[in-house]
Amino acid sequence: MEELGTTIKQIRQAKGLTQKEVYSGIVSRSFATRLENGDHDVTATKLFEILERLGVSADEFRFIQNDYRPDDGEILRSQVMLAYDQQNFPQLSHLAQRYGQSKNPAERRIATIAAVLLTAYSHRHATLTSDMDHLWQQIMSTKSWTLQEIRMGPILMALMGFKDAAVSETIRKMHQSCDRYVSELTDPFHVMDLRLSFDLVALQVLLSHRDYAQARAFKTELMTGHLEQLTSEGNLTLQLCLCIWTWFFGDSSTADQQASLLRQLKVARIDPGIRAILSSWQQQAKRYHLKLADKK
Template identity: 25%
Template sequence: MKKIGQTLRLLRQSKGLSQREVAEGVMDFSYYNRVENDKVNISFSKLLLLLENFDISIEEFMFLNENNNKKDLRTLIADAYYLGNIQTLLKLEKLCIKQFEESDKILFRHSFILCRLLFARRNNEKLEQRYIDEIVDYLNSLSYYTRNDVRMLSDFYDILPTEMVFFLFEQMCIGKKKHSIADLSGFDMLVFHFNVIDLAIKHEKYSLAKKILEETKKEFFNPLNLLAVTICNYYDGLFLILFGNDAEQGTKLAEETIVVLESCKLKYQAQRHKEFLEEIKAKVQPI
């Protein structure tokens, strides 16, 4: 069996239990402490007893342990969707429901709604309005934004009221209000910038899209940030197509970006950018 200590620790912490509470009736507290630190092994029968204290099945535990230390829940959901692994997506959805019911942590609720959104997209349907309203109400209630809020905006930006997304972007990224820079990782903010550029282009707000791209370059563009450089080149290519300056060169720039993303094993990002490029090429008229 793969190392299980960190998975046990995360489960215990999510349920607000102490090591003594988990170990009670199963093993000595000091031994359990060593189990969590992957210093000793335990038998399968002991593991089953521990999982009873967590109220989680062995199947759920093995699923979590297989993916622990690799990707977070949100990334697992996105991977399952883009790789077409519907059974995994269903498992993740059920896990989100269970974790939210037990912990009342809003992150699990939003992860569940993300699963609902991805199922709707797969079936060419719209997400139920009640879920959209729930996200809108949550965002309107905030006086301070965290990393998870930015990630949530990146997940739902294209189904939320457009002007609301632009307003939040202005507050968070241009005005730099209502958050501490330390709370928001560069990667999450970078992705949010690119998502809002997408949104602006889709709504033909080209001047706004170009303004955000310039802000993105000022904030994130340096030779060591391969993702920022690569995707900025992609949008430079889109603007060459959109403004009729050089559609051939623009297409080349965008396609080179997609190749780089694929070579970096960012398959679903590559697919998303490929689809968006085709949308632009199909509908664009010289401006």
């Protein structure tokens, strides 16, 4: 990874900007020259001012600094989540085994995430490993979640099947953490999409635990927050949540129509996952209603 000043110089020259245009009013020209030569560092405040002049976000700067590629941990995380979205359990198993004993903590953490998703959703006997327990403790001990923990939300809910923890408290913590990042004007990190991904898993956890009263009340949670900030993928996740909810607590024929429409959508990344979720919960909802009928 290049020196900070070297990357700034690279971006400045690529954009055809002079040192005066980038640094004026922020640092002196002599300081700027030493910075670009790698002989000086700069405070975070001044760095952000410089990036603003360059028209580059902090995330993009890191991407460029890493030779225009995401870091290895991000690449691996993307591979794991793609395999999960596509219900590709053999690939999840491969990633969990390949990186589970890595000396790189970031790789080992992502391997643990793959193992959690594999164990929770591949219908195998669930066993909580020490790495999974460490991941759980690390996230739950954090008083307020930032984006890293928010992105881990669905994985955290998957761990709920192994831990004696209050689902409602975890849902509340997730939603409160998301609220700090989004408003009616903007959602710069697509937090509402992350929240809906979390809520989809949360609803399934509640139903799996047969906590039907809380699952019924959960629709109110689904419909709160700044839904206007959802992307098309976030809206798709919301419709999937509402379809599952309606099978259990609304009109089944309406849910069947919703499911038919969702199955017709062609979303390459998550199409297999949508079909698997719909098929599973449609059958479970039928069994739920049969049990209710037997009790009458």
